[in-house]
Amino acid sequence: MPSHLSADRPAPQPPERHAVDALISRTRRLRGDVDAVRRDTALIDEEDAQMRWQRALCDLAVHHLDDLGTHLGQLREGLPPEPPQTPEQPTDSSALDASDETPDRSEPGSLIGRVGSAEWNLLTDEVTWSEELFEIFGRSPEMGPLSLDELPSVLLPEDQPLLTAMVTDCLVDGRPIDGEFRILRTDGRMRTLHMMGEPVLDADGCTASMWAVLRDVSELRRSQQAVRTNHDSLRRRQHRAQTEHRMAVELQETVLPPWRDSLRLPSQGVGALDVAAHYLPSRSSSLIGGDWYDALELPDGRTVLTVGDLTGHGIRATSAMAMLLGALRGMAVAGIEPGALMGHLNQLLESSVQPALGSAVCCRFEPSTGVLTWAQAGHPAPLLFRDGKGRPLLPPDGVLLGATSGVAYEQDEVHLLPGDVLVLHTDGLNRHGRRDAGPDALLALAPRFAQARTARECVRTVVTEFGDTERLDDACVLVARIRAQGTAAHA
Incomplete structure (x- = not known):
């Protein structure tokens, strides 16, 4: 060329x-x-x-x-060597090294054949294509190269005006060619080519030919x-x-309840509960799950305490949690016992359009007698702290919510004394997200709970101990402290 x-x-x-x-x-x-x-x-x-x-x-x-x-x-x-005039193979070591370092054209993915050159002579109408360009176009050398008039015929119709404009600008105005177009090869495959070229001028400054390099x-x-x-x-x-x-x-x-400080339930009478709660997010703030806590004063003066956790994260889990918590509040106000209430929640989850599994604990406290009636559904038992020591309550039978149909949930009773601290939590509170870690870390806080004057102070102790823990799941903790007559809560 x-x-x-x-x-x-x-x-x-x-x-x-x-x-x-x-x-x-x-x-x-x-x-x-x-x-x-x-x-x-x-x-x-x-x-x-x-x-x-x-x-x-x-x-x-x-x-x-x-x-x-x-x-x-x-x-x-540099420039390719002249083809040998004899069939003898070169024995020069440099030639052998060069051939070893040159990728095989038949190798899949090889870039040899992706770049070719062409020249169209306007004076003689001679067209010269490199061997690589024939491979790019999927055209055998016997068919000969395409002239500038024939070249648009292999382009997609919508790309033909672009090529025509580039060639015209090059030949008439002397502008360099730099553009892309798509061709349809004879084998039916479509390829995208990038074309760069310039006009070649004769001694009088007129366009004699056009050269181009086309790259697949x-x-x-x-x-x-x-x-x-x-x-x-x-x-x-x-x-x-x-x-x-x-x-x-x-x-x-x-x-979730909007209160942030200690809450006195019921607001009047003796033996009331001093209640505080806190939500602890996981190490990934995007994992907003279906954990909940709630404390509700019933019309008859009793108090319902509950925490729970639904499987999953995101809007689906939180919307299911909202549905379940709303149903729980309604049934508690209607006077349904904790065990029966768990059974209704199980039926609700089972019949939901978007089924899920959940665990929960529901406690109902009678301030006049100090009796706590509670039931659980596959959930960690509440922890009772008294006189500087703590222990989990012995749980009544209860399977996960949504796990099976027609199951009955038992309930149990425990008598609470003034100064007792009751801790309800979800299992995401365990260290490192281990569901088998048990309540030992919480039970170890018993001496500090004994010194606390309010439920809020107890919650702060839990947050201090567990707030920086790398949990794999979010968690909730609710603390209820039995107040003696005449005592006051301090935030």
Whole structure:
């Protein structure tokens, strides 16, 4: 192909071979490192948008490095040697080394054949295509190259005006060509080509021919599109997660009791409860779950205490929690016993459109007698602290809510004394999220509970002990302290 350089422009000197060799070696090492990362992302969860995006970025980086390695190899070799006149194979060691370092054209994914050149001579109508360009177009050399008039025929119809405009600007106005278009090969495959070229001027400054380099960028563009698609999908997923998290937080704050300081229940009479509670989020603030706590004064002066936990996280869990807590409050006001109340909640979860599993404990306290009636559904038993010592209450029978139908829940009674502290909690409070950790860490707080004057002080002790723990799940704690007649609560 004739040079497009004008006579008054000095030809560029080839770069030092050892410098290019160093660049090639560094590119190969980097390509190997990126390919190792890409292999690590090969077996991923297709539902994970972030992992899909990371894999697409790795694929794109590999394509770029492949192209860079090919271009550096061409830079090192310079102009291709003249074809041998005899069938004898070269024995020069440098020639053998060069052939070893040149990728096999038949190798899958090889970039040889992705770059080709062409020249269209306007004076003789001669068209010259490189061998690689025939491969790019899927056209046999016997068919001959395409003229500038024939070239648009292999383009997609919507891309033909773009090519025509680029060629016209080059031949008429002398503008360089730099654009992309899509072709439909004879084998039915569509490829995306990037074309760069310039007019070649004769001695009088007129356009004598047009040369161009065409590069098959199909895989590169597919990788770029995969990156954009997965990135957009990841952003949409993140936005949706943020929206759902905000809705879950707002729903949780709306449903759970708004009181922050100690609460006296009932507000009048002797033997009242001093109640305080706190919600402890997990180490990931996005895991807003279905935990709840509640303290409700009934019309007859008794008090209902409850904590519970539904499986799952997000708006689905918090909405189910709101439904369940609303039903619990209604049945408690209606006077339903704790055991029967657990049975109704189990039936409600089982018949829900979105079934879930849950655990709960429900306690009803009679201030005039000090009797606590309670039932549980697969939930940690309340802890009773008295005289500086603590113990879990012996739980009556009760399975998880929503686990099975037609099950009966037992209830039990315990007599509470003035100064007793009752702690209800969800199992997410256990250290490191271990459900088998047991209540030992809470029971160890017995001496500090004995010194506390209010339920709020007890809650602060729990938060101090467990607030910085890396929990895998969120948690709730509710503390009820039996007040003697004439004592007052302090926040």
